[in-house]
Amino acid sequence: MRSRDGIRPLFVRLFALMLAALITHLLPQTSFAEGPAEIVCIQCHSGMPEKYSQPVKLWRGSIHAENGIACNSCHGGDPKDAANAMKPERGFLGAPKEPAIPAFCGRCHIGVMNDYLASAHGRALGKGGPTCVTCHGNHQVLKATLELINEKSCSRCHSFDRARMIRDAMQQTDGMITTAETRIIAFKKVGSDTEKLEKELFALRNRFHSLFHNVNVEMVNKESARIQADLKKIQSVLATWDDTGRKRKIAGAAALSLMLLVALLAHLLRKTFDET
Ligand code: HEC
Ligand code: HEC
Ligand code: HEC
Ligand code: HEC
Ligand code: HEC
Incomplete structure (x- = not known):
């Protein structure tokens, strides 16, 4: 009887502990996932006509949503106060007109913006050149890849020839980087010290x-x-x-065969002794 009485509170305590661990484990994740949905921008815009609710739908699957960049990160305003959310005094910037887009996105992507502004595209801004959203979209911005350089997108304003040359030149290098990344990960998994190579490759990638x-x-x-x-x-x-990996494997196999041979000899030897 006494031992059962002792076990019950232990179970209760264990259960409470597990519950607490579960809650602390789940809480930050839940609040992160629900965080953006709580902002007034999304609450109000979700129920509006197409033109004003569409941005919410498109934004949801974007790399920005994934990284916690919400409506107010780009447009400014107060995401917690519905009545004053879009007041300029609360930092609301509105929707940028075309010539203002590079600076609008460039607040966070400074290096890209500077390269763009110095390029033939940047020089043609406001005169028929593409802006960031021409190629990346405004709300459904996805992870950037060379797939963005395609005939449909790049021949809207000029022939695809020069675009194709850039794509061809970049594709080979892109492939080499991906292959090197995969191989380094494989070496890392078997315990090689890959830190230096990883750093070098990361810098090259950037x-x-x-x-x-x-x-x-x-x-x-x-x-x-x-x-x-x-x-x-x-x-x-x-x-x-x-190479070293291969040599090590051969050496390993040789050592194993030797051990087997020794074991066999020992066994035969003992057998001969037993028989005598
Ligand atoms: C209570 C409802 C409501 C809330 C909250 C709200 N909006 Fe709006 N939003 C509107 C309405 C209505 C319009 C269209 C009329 C207008 O431009 O004022 C609009 C228009 C916009 C536009 C387009 C403006 C333009 O110049 O075309 C942007 C961008 C925008 N909202 C962003 C936001 C952001 C960011 C937040 C949160 C900080 C937010 N909204 C919060 C109702 C709301
Ligand atoms: C990565 C930055 C970014 C984020 C995040 C973002 N927007 Fe925008 N939004 C823009 C840009 C740029 C434009 C102007 C688009 C254009 O001209 O193509 C715009 C335009 C708009 C417009 C005007 C649409 C029209 O047709 O006039 C509304 C409304 C709007 N955004 C609402 C929102 C809401 C609501 C959110 C959050 C769910 C949001 N935006 C998140 C960049 C952003
Ligand atoms: C408030 C800061 C902010 C603004 C403004 C902003 N971005 Fe971003 N953007 C981010 C962050 C953070 C990421 C995710 C981390 C990363 O990849 O850099 C990101 C990622 C991206 C990526 C994917 C990068 C990759 O590695 O593939 C693209 C493309 C992009 N943004 C384009 C835009 C465009 C176009 C605009 C304007 C319409 C814009 N961004 C405005 C912060 C911002
Ligand atoms: C003519 C089309 C075009 C325009 C205009 C353009 N981009 Fe890009 N962007 C691309 C392509 C293509 C890539 C992928 C390049 C690669 O994989 O190396 C890219 C890559 C990116 C990346 C990821 C860079 C990285 O390190 O992986 C970001 C962020 C980005 N663009 C933001 C912007 C911003 C901000 C602007 C405006 C100032 C802009 N882009 C203008 C086509 C464009
Ligand atoms: C909205 C129109 C527009 C789109 C879309 C566009 N371009 Fe351009 N592009 C221009 C203009 C304008 C120029 C400058 C005049 C010229 O050289 O034709 C230019 C020039 C170029 C040049 C020559 C640069 C130089 O220094 O000689 C290349 C390369 C180029 N674009 C590649 C691309 C690629 C790649 C894409 C697709 C990812 C693309 N463009 C999409 C308008 C556009």
Whole structure:
């Protein structure tokens, strides 16, 4: 009897502990997932006609929504006070007109904006050149890839020829980076010290992905060649790792066979002794 009485409070305490752990584990996630839905911008706009509710739907699947960049991060305003949400005194900026878009997005993407402004596209801003939203969209902005350089999008204003040259020049390097990334992850999984290589590749990746907005074929070709030369150094390190890995495997197999042989000899020896 006494032991059962002792066990019951223990169970209760354990259960309470587990519940507490579960709640603290779930709480921050729930509040994060529900956070943006609580802002008044989304509450009010969701119930409005197409033109004003569409941005909410498009934004939901975007890389910005994923990273906590909500309506007010871009448009300003007060996301907690429905009555004054869109007052300029609360920092509301409204919707930018076309020539103001690069600066609007460029608050957070400064490097990209500067490359863009210096490019043939930036120089044609307001005179038929594309802005950030021409290529990326305004609310449904997705992770950027070379897929954005396609005939449908890039031949709206000029022929696809130069766009294709940029894409071809970038695709090969893009592939080399992806392959190197996959291989480094594989080495990391088996316990190799990949930190230095990871850092080098990360820097190269960033250098490479800051090339596009210049839309300068010559520059893309030159810089891609330099990046490829650096990527080849990473590839050769990976190749030596492949080699040592292979040698280690052979050495391992040899050691194993030797041990088996010794075991067999010992067994035979003991058998001979037993028989005598
Ligand atoms: C109580 C309802 C309500 C709330 C809250 C609200 N809006 Fe609006 N919003 C509207 C209405 C109505 C319009 C269209 C009429 C107008 O422009 O005032 C509008 C228009 C807009 C426009 C287009 C303006 C333009 O110049 O075309 C933007 C951008 C916008 N809202 C963003 C926001 C943001 C960001 C928030 C939160 C900080 C927000 N709204 C909160 C009702 C609301
Ligand atoms: C990444 C920045 C960004 C975010 C986040 C964002 N917007 Fe916008 N929004 C823009 C830009 C840029 C424009 C102007 C678009 C254009 O001209 O193509 C715009 C335009 C609008 C307009 C005017 C549409 C029209 O047709 O006149 C409304 C309304 C609006 N946004 C509401 C919202 C609401 C509501 C949210 C949150 C769910 C939101 N926006 C989130 C960048 C953003
Ligand atoms: C308030 C800051 C902010 C504003 C304004 C903003 N962004 Fe972003 N953007 C971010 C953050 C944060 C991310 C996610 C992290 C990252 O990839 O840099 C992001 C990601 C992106 C990506 C994906 C990057 C990738 O790695 O593939 C694109 C493309 C992009 N934004 C375009 C835009 C465009 C176009 C506008 C204007 C309509 C805009 N952004 C306005 C903060 C902002
Ligand atoms: C002519 C089309 C076009 C225009 C205009 C454009 N972009 Fe891009 N953007 C792209 C393409 C294509 C990529 C992918 C490049 C790559 O994979 O290296 C990209 C990549 C990006 C990235 C990801 C960069 C990274 O490091 O991975 C961001 C952020 C971005 N753009 C923001 C912007 C902003 C902000 C503007 C306006 C100032 C803008 N873009 C104008 C086509 C465009
Ligand atoms: C909204 C119109 C528009 C769109 C869309 C557009 N461009 Fe352009 N592009 C221009 C204008 C304007 C120029 C400058 C005049 C010229 O050289 O034709 C230009 C010039 C260029 C140049 C030459 C740059 C130089 O320095 O000689 C390249 C390369 C280019 N664009 C690539 C692209 C790519 C890639 C895309 C698709 C991701 C694209 N463009 C989409 C309008 C556009």
